Amino acid sequence: MKTYNCIIVGSGIAAMQLANHLSDQSRVLVITKSTRRANNSYRAQGGIAAAIGNEDAPFFHYEDTIKAGCDFQNEKEVRELVENAPALIEQLKNAGLPFDKDKIGQLALGMEGAHSRKRIVHCGGDATGKHMMEHLIASIRPTIDVMENCFVYELIIQPDSKKCIGIKAKDADGNNEVYFSDNVVLAVGGIGGLFSFTSNDSSVAGDGVALAYRAGAEIIDMEFIQFHPTLLYINGKTTGLISEAVRGEEARLIDQSGMALMKGKHSLEDLAPRHIVAKEIFHQRAAGNDVYLDISMIAKFEEKFPTITALCNKNGISIESGKIPVAPGCHFLMGGIAVDSVGQTSIDGLYAIGETAATGVHGANRLASNSLLEGLYYGKKLAIHLNKQIVKIEMDVTSFHPMKTSSLNTPLFPHKKEIQEKMMAFAGIIRTRSELEVLETWLSEYDHPSFIVNSLDEWSIENIQKLFMLQTAKLVVNAALLREESRGAHNREDFSVENKRWGQLHIVQSKNGTEMRERQREHTEIEIYA
Numbered sequence: 001m002k003t004y005n006c007i008i009v010g011s012g013i014a015a016m017q018l019a020n021h022l023s024d025q026s027r028v029l030v031i032t033k034s035t036r037r038a039n040n041s042y043r044a045q046g047g048i049a050a051a052i053g054n055e056d057a058p059f060f061h062y063e064d065t066i067k068a069g070c071d072f073q074n075e076k077e078v079r080e081l082v083e084n085a086p087a088l089i090e091q092l093k094n095a096g097l098p099f100d101k102d103k104i105g106q107l108a109l110g111m112e113g114a115h116s117r118k119r120i121v122h123c124g125g126d127a128t129g130k131h132m133m134e135h136l137i138a139s140i141r142p143t144i145d146v147m148e149n150c151f152v153y154e155l156i157i158q159p160d161s162k163k164c165i166g167i168k169a170k171d172a173d174g175n176n177e178v179y180f181s182d183n184v185v186l187a188v189g190g191i192g193g194l195f196s197f198t199s200n201d202s203s204v205a206g207d208g209v210a211l212a213y214r215a216g217a218e219i220i221d222m223e224f225i226q227f228h229p230t231l232l233y234i235n236g237k238t239t240g241l242i243s244e245a246v247r248g249e250e251a252r253l254i255d256q257s258g259m260a261l262m263k264g265k266h267s268l269e270d271l272a273p274r275h276i277v278a279k280e281i282f283h284q285r286a287a288g289n290d291v292y293l294d295i296s297m298i299a300k301f302e303e304k305f306p307t308i309t310a311l312c313n314k315n316g317i318s319i320e321s322g323k324i325p326v327a328p329g330c331h332f333l334m335g336g337i338a339v340d341s342v343g344q345t346s347i348d349g350l351y352a353i354g355e356t357a358a359t360g361v362h363g364a365n366r367l368a369s370n371s372l373l374e375g376l377y378y379g380k381k382l383a384i385h386l387n388k389q390i391v392k393i394e395m396d397v398t399s400f401h402p403m404k405t406s407s408l409n410t411p412l413f414p415h416k417k418e419i420q421e422k423m424m425a426f427a428g429i430i431r432t433r434s435e436l437e438v439l440e441t442w443l444s445e446y447d448h449p450s451f452i453v454n455s456l457d458e459w460s461i462e463n464i465q466k467l468f469m470l471q472t473a474k475l476v477v478n479a480a481l482l483r484e485e486s487r488g489a490h491n492r493e494d495f496s497v498e499n500k501r502w503g504q505l506h507i508v509q510s511k512n513g514t515e516m517r518e519r520q521r522e523h524t525e526i527e528i529y530a
Helices: 013-021 058-068 075-094 128-139 207-215 274-286 306-314 371-387 416-426 433-444 461-482
Strands: 003-009 028-031 145-147 151-157 164-170 176-186 225-234 237-241 252-255 291-294 323-333 336-338 350-352 505-510 513-518
Touching (some): 058 075, 237 323, 252 274, 461 505
Parallel strands (some): 003 176, 176 350
Antiparallel strands (some): 225 237
């Protein structure tokens, strides 16, 4: 029997931060469907937000986060996140992470959208995620088991206690394996793979949400999906991210005639919150107009943004031309698996951290560069929590039957590309009831009650992945239909302004049904100066 104190599903920044902070006494398995470098964290360009500048303080970081998220956050969680950010950066710096420095040897601070001050620390110009992940991967202790190319397809729930006691996984050859654990942590990223235009790694497709939902966990705020304004756009496809840090260096969005796109649209113009900029680009492209990022004013662009330069060169875009064609794409899920302050889900023994978890810090729209910060903070916080309860692994698995035979024939699912194209067309940046209902009807054609309860032991990885994508898509569409307002990253063209009736409510979904739950409004105070 393969038993652990903690199984971590995923290999991004939240997963690796957790693994690195778990006690040496804890037996740990990190398991990922692809490789440990195939995740959104590794692809992150911009950096990590932290109030460490002389004219900055956690209070200002808090204000910017709340404003960007349309005041839909758990204020206590936001306060703790921003107050812990400077210490987390200091710890990484002391551990040898090579943050970029300015001319006088201090940490270089960048500006990004919706921030009131320069507070983005970065590595290698626009390769922060790569440097961060290589640092964390190198720090993993040899006694931690790391399994790559293993697809987790089911959470094992003990019938009597309803506690999560392990996982089922398929290796690259489709062979089934079972692993038991005191605690299971989902840290598998977001849902970018549900959409045809996305900045996400190709392995990211909503697995965490689907796994938790199928096991009976609560899923929350699935309508809040951030679309990054600037993905490289070539021949009708998006091929990679153009970091917001480029606009932080005064690049500006222009239309095909050279006119400034964001002028007069928002007080921050090109550095307005992402949902506002993405919406403007969407409208331009919907009208048949091309949109470009004008970078002609940025001196030594290749030195400041080597990753973006390489991406453009690879796709035949000349940096010397001074213009990069861009379009919005799915970037980040603000909702996800409902968790408490340490990542505990509604199922005992099951935790979630990182983008797959709805921690309450992002509200209706995430502030730029708060994602890597969230992974660092909650990865360490959960490790501290789990380290307090390490016990000798003794679990009763006599009632568990490792593999079940399913009487349900494998269904004929649509191609992944068709799911992605329909999600982009009908549940993307701008939504309407009529389009969402069209998508809801199409998704219902692949709906079968047995898909929730039947074992997937005999299914192929490809069909399980499609099932997960369809189930996660249904959660998104249902929530987007229910929230009859526009708030943050949720844009309903038929309800263009915030609706007070919906302003205080979360949409919570589980196998038991859907409910509206009053959001937490815990009074919190934060000092203006750190």
